[in-house]
Amino acid sequence: MNALPSLSLIGLAFAVAGAVTSGCVTEKTANVGGGGSNSSSSGTGGSSTQASEHISEAELTRMTTYLASDDLDGRGEGTPGGELARAYVIDEMVRCGLQPAVGGSFEQPITTGAGANVLGLIPGSDPALSARHVVLSAHYDHLGNCQGDICNGANDNAAGVAIMLGVACALAADPPPQPVLIAAWDAEEPPTFMTDAMGSEFYAAHPVVPLEQTDAVVVLELVGGGLWPGHQGHYLAGAELSPQVATAVWSTPVPEGLLVRRTALHMIEEQPTGHMAWSDYDAFRNRGTPVLMAVNGFNQYYHTPADELATLDLPKMARQAQYALDLMRQLTLGGEKPSFVAEGADYAIDAASTKAMLEDALTPGSGVVDVMGLSSASRSKLEAGLAAVTVLADQLGGGAPASSQDVLTIRGAFMQLFCYTYPMYTEDLCNTM
Ligand SMILES: [Zn+2]
Numbered sequence: 001m002n003a004l005p006s007l008s009l010i011g012l013a014f015a016v017a018g019a020v021t022s023g024c025v026t027e028k029t030a031n032v033g034g035g036g037s038n039s040s041s042s043g044t045g046g047s048s049t050q051a052s053e054h055i056s057e058a059e060l061t062r063m064t065t066y067l068a069s070d071d072l073d074g075r076g077e078g079t080p081g082g083e084l085a086r087a088y089v090i091d092e093m094v095r096c097g098l099q100p101a102v103g104g105s106f107e108q109p110i111t112t113g114a115g116a117n118v119l120g121l122i123p124g125s126d127p128a129l130s131a132r133h134v135v136l137s138a139h140y141d142h143l144g145n146c147q148g149d150i151c152n153g154a155n156d157n158a159a160g161v162a163i164m165l166g167v168a169c170a171l172a173a174d175p176p177p178q179p180v181l182i183a184a185w186d187a188e189e190p191p192t193f194m195t196d197a198m199g200s201e202f203y204a205a206h207p208v209v210p211l212e213q214t215d216a217v218v219v220l221e222l223v224g225g226g227l228w229p230g231h232q233g234h235y236l237a238g239a240e241l242s243p244q245v246a247t248a249v250w251s252t253p254v255p256e257g258l259l260v261r262r263t264a265l266h267m268i269e270e271q272p273t274g275h276m277a278w279s280d281y282d283a284f285r286n287r288g289t290p291v292l293m294a295v296n297g298f299n300q301y302y303h304t305p306a307d308e309l310a311t312l313d314l315p316k317m318a319r320q321a322q323y324a325l326d327l328m329r330q331l332t333l334g335g336e337k338p339s340f341v342a343e344g345a346d347y348a349i350d351a352a353s354t355k356a357m358l359e360d361a362l363t364p365g366s367g368v369v370d371v372m373g374l375s376s377a378s379r380s381k382l383e384a385g386l387a388a389v390t391v392l393a394d395q396l397g398g399g400a401p402a403s404s405q406d407v408l409t410i411r412g413a414f415m416q417l418f419c420y421t422y423p424m425y426t427e428d429l430c431n432t433m
């Protein structure tokens with residue numbers, strides 16, 4: 001995931017500063033999050049799959065430990081460390097019985113740059129669905145060196161690759177009706193971010209499975225850790241662009257303890273300075289393919305040498321892997337083919353999700369205010385945002401249309417929270433917004 005232009009967040013918050021009202025909110029609401037509650041009863045028939053040894057905490061730790069080790073020197077695109085990472089991903093795919101997806105090879109060289117994507121196939125169990133693939137993906141490259149040190153990128157994105165590989169192994173052992181393409185993207189990070197040499201962009205321009213035969217693309221990005229230490233939030237964006245993908249999300253059971261919050265791409269992308277895409281989903285969304293990104297947001301270790309294995313929450317990572325496996329099961333049942341709604345948005349869900357996120361942030365003991373020791377001024381900022389989105393969650397949830405100011409208010413409250421965890425910003429700066 002690439003860095004936010006530093007002024008965008010500030011500008012956005014200034015734009016909405018007049019929209020939020022102050023006040024202390026005491027109302028305790030259900031754990032909606034806009035993305036299904038923490039009970040599987042909110043689903044429409046989803047049931048948790050068997051616990052799989054392939055996504056055990058031990059397995060995920062084994063893979064992440066190697067991918068985030070100094071031996072790989074930060075997995076820079078086109079470097080020996082990047083090649084070691086690629087070889088490891090291929091070895092794991094072979095070990096789990098995936099088929100090479102690129103004319104007998106697992107590698108798709110990126111001819112517009114350096115490096116290569118790794119693509120493995122899990123054939124589906126129903127031949128009638130063989131032309132309806134679902135892609136599960138994560139970028140395996142990282143920055144190489146940064147700030148004069150090796151940047152191992154445990155959270156960005158060794159953990160995402162480990163979850164992807166564990167889920168791939170579990171799916172290969174018990175194939176779903178639809179085929180699954182497992183894609184480890186190279187070259188997501190700068191300097192190739194958002195260029196035609198970005199691995200996901202190169203793939204979308206040169207797909208091994210036609211995009212018309214691709215139901216949806218799931219992207220794992222910045223997972224395995226927390227927005228702040230100990231936080232169990234697991235954010236999903238993109239379901240607003242496809243009713244069928246949204247149904248799959250609602251139907252996926254939530255592992256005990258994981259706080260699934262369904263947000264939206266527009267919530268993170270629309271800046272006062274313009275549109276800002278974030279990760280590998282962009283290449284597919286731009287071509288009309290449904291996408292879903294699972295992401296935990298930028299924490300204090302983002303793109304620094306401190307993004308190490310020790311910062312990850314391994315039990316949470318196992319819960320995220322279980323969620324990813326169950327989500328993939330829901331997406332590969334062979335139901336109605338997902339449609340794509342380019343301007344899809346559900347502001348009632350956005351308001352409810354932001355409300356739930358702010359309640360998480362203000363929770364005594366485990367919220368960002370207590371864990372990161374934020375000031376009373378910061379607490380007041382978050383409480384003001386919560387008050388504003390609580391009003392909107394009620395109004396919009398009751399069927400009222402959202403005004404453009406309402407949308408800015410929701411985004412502003414959302415961005416205020418993320419400001420406190422982003423390593424480039426000081427708390428004081430966040431509070432001037
Ligand atoms: Zn990154």
